[in-house]
Amino acid sequence: MCGIAGLVDFREREGDLTDILDRMCGSLHRRGPDDQGTWVRGGVGLGLRRLSVIDLAGGRQPMVSREADGRDVALVYSGEIFNYVELRTELVGLGHRFETSSDTEVVLRAYLQWGPACAERFVGMFAFAVWDGRTEELVLIRDRFGIYPLYYAELDGGVVFGSELKALLEHPRVAPEVDLDGFRAVITFVKRPENGIFKGVHEMLPGTIRRIGRGGSQQITYWTLPAREHTDDLDTTVATVRELLEESVRSQLISDVPVGVFLSGGLDSSAIAALSARVMREKGEGPLRTFSVDYAGHADDFTPDEVRTTPDYPFVARMAQHLGADHTRVVVGTDELMDPATRSEVLIARDHPTSLGDLDTSLLLLCRQFRRSCTVSLTGDAADELFGGYAWSHDQHYYTAGTLPWLEFARRMVGRNQLRNTALLREDLVKELDSDTFERDLYADMVAGVPTLAGESDTDRGARVMTHLNMTGYLRIILDRKDRVGMAAALEGRVPFCDHRLVEYVYNVPWAMKTFDGREKSLLRAAVRDLLPASVLFRQKAGYPPTTDPRYNDLLRERVSALLADTSAPVRELLDLDVARAYVKDPDGPTASVVNRFSMEMALYLNDWFDRYGVRLAF
Template structure:
């Protein structure tokens, strides 16, 4: 896992001292993602930067990596992520006459493009199984490819310029270049306020994401997007027992592949079905005793108060699973003081890099990963199981499902919006923005075929599953990536394996709920691995601190912000409405979002035009 960045300018030689300084500055912003090594490659219109977190072939995997032909660089690659099937691909490429100098997956990607991607790069990328984002420069054709994995696990941003493009694993890398303007307009503010992933744009004007499953090709003639993967209808014909068996087979294959590492590895264990099943499979296939880590808060279990989405505390289930599986387990217990530590909050918001926050969930993940990094360099996490197998309560709420919008989102619940100036709220027209985003997403949904296509509920659930996988899951993947990579920890997400996603997405909703519960297929496929208490446990959301001290500290910071007339966010706020937000019973998320926006505007000196 690494951090990448680069600069292409077809009308300039980037070998001069000013350009070299800028690419060095861009690369330096990625140091947190790659603490083990750094490298740059500059030639004519091209400057590539790389920071490395060494996971596979620690000695031989240095980057930028070149494929030489006739004694000269033919392809140059900066790569972040993991290609889990690189060993199988290496064998195939060796049989075709390719010769390798390292044992890294990065070199396999280079040779795959040379062997299979000459005519169409999509052919080469489609061979890769993994989580990745990379930039490939062809020295002969003077063409840059920006490639992102199918589910968008690894981030990749780009910023078109007059004569080329800037790109980076995070916006901060791009903003380190003088050609990038840190500006936010009304569209950016809309995206900031809504909990909907936009695969087309970021909150910063002019900056874009490489969409999951896409390649961006940059040439002197311009920028072109190509799709190499998308969710499709598979005309699922397997019965329920066969489907359960196939899910287990795919999980077995995926976990075995994702255990490959030349550094210490662990799992994130919450005591829920997703993480427990993943940990059980890891323990089964690992040659060594698996380490597991869990997040907890001071007094959380003893003083636990059930709430929406959190019927039970994680602690007792975590301990039961760890004992049942025999893992080398550690609880990371946090206090409100730690979560509100100014240095932790600053580091968390800087890691997020955009004014998107989950408040104390972000901070708690950051502190969890900081503790884990002392012991492990790679962690397996259970992200995507809920979106894939239908775990959230929204999937099973008829009112939410029938609503003609995103099931997880209601404007009336957006407390941050309620703090804004009424005139600004009217101008932003968030209902219109959400509807536009929703219609755009629906237009992408692959139509059902076969007998299920005649069932209106099956058709609707196909839409809902697509929305969760493409507009909700990316927010969680981004959060997990940012908080972990800020500390040089690689987090792998086995439930995002594209073969598993393709198969389960194409499965009828009636199969996914065959036992009239959430996550029926996952439960049936892994029940033999776990204690019955965990198999039958109702989903409980990621824990949040319940210490009232945290809320008092949060309110104090928000009050100070309202009293600061020079605050960057002040022109957006209504003091009277913000005071109402401050007095609201459940105001934590709204306050967190406004504080994050202030931090972002200030730290990045963002010009705001709305």
């Protein structure tokens, strides 16, 4: 895992690019604490902050190939190519000579052999940039699921790019301005796929290539979820899922630094942990290191809700014992969750506010503890999206609601779980955002992009649409959160369920097979049934837990009260001060029906964002 950054000035007006590039790379030091490298030639600069994982001595970047005509092809690469050994063998057979054992050099040589189409051959997670001096163009490539982030802004006569938004903001011609679409994306969890939050900034779409030259830019899509007929019977399907998942886990355990697994006690993370432990035993390694997060007093205070019927830790403990794992339980308290420095680190990691508050802060504290003994983590992310784990995948209402299912689900919840990020904003601003219309339009666009399969039943078509929405919409939110917060602790995250070969297979399995035992994730459960204790195997899905300590809400309310008293607070002009004051004074009063933890978190983080990033609203 690394952070990449760079810029191209085709008119060479910026002068020496070294200072700009150094600042861009410096902003990414959390992603790459081990090394920094830059390469500048005329109007082109590439830079990287490195987290060393493979070939610690030989994988330094930028990596440059001087071609026969004297022109350079230079690479900065962030990611892991899990089939790099096989590709290296193929490239050697084609005449390439290697100077290192790193996967970085395999990416460079693959580009030299196959051009941008090399991305189609990679099994892995990656975001990289190539300056091709032969064609005088910058080529940006992102992995199929967007596991690794990549942003860019096309300037007058040039381009700037980076792994995180903060890197682009170090460029003198990229300003922290936010238009209505960018503000809507921050506030409402509804975001156009290419929206980079700041005006003029774009996020590279997963599975795409962007070629930028003197004459303009071109986007190429090299991968989308394919619609194929599934002809295997149930037994064959279960066996194939197991085989593909085993291969994915085996390849993703390859590392020259310690690897651990996030363990929540649910089916997904437990399956990854069990398969990882088996591979390590075969290699004579171990024990497997596992990590979980909990809140002080959480089990004693636990109350079931729509997404959590049981607390995690009893299942975590059972699974860790079953595997003989070296387990670390990270228990955090309210004072740690509300620590201003830790909350500030979350904002810097994210580059924009969210309303998740304690969910993000506790994850950062977990990742920091994880990083003390491991550099690489494996997670169970993407299983719910792929195998049908969410409640909205099993309720017909969400198939016909005409809107994004995860937001519709949140709106129908009660109490602390409901997303109400706009509750403290001025009414006229909420109307201008018009997020309901925007969300319906985005939903329609996403559904229109779902591939069709001739002869597919209405049930399977509906399930295909739902899975496609989950994999291309909700999963990106999950992956983005895990990447940003994890990399704030310099912890690399790997996602075995995002092996595209597994995804392509499971995506096309009929819904009846995915739910053959009448429950969520039937297919995955069957594929790993011999690996898990029954209590974990049949546990009902539970979402990432929030703290239930009432003092947390009290402290949030105190900070909102202090914000309201500060006449210089930049966010005040956006707030409905009467509603905010009424809620602070009487949290159980009439405003409690619209204001809750999420809206308080959003107001506080917006204020910090405006202050720290110097954000200007451009609408």
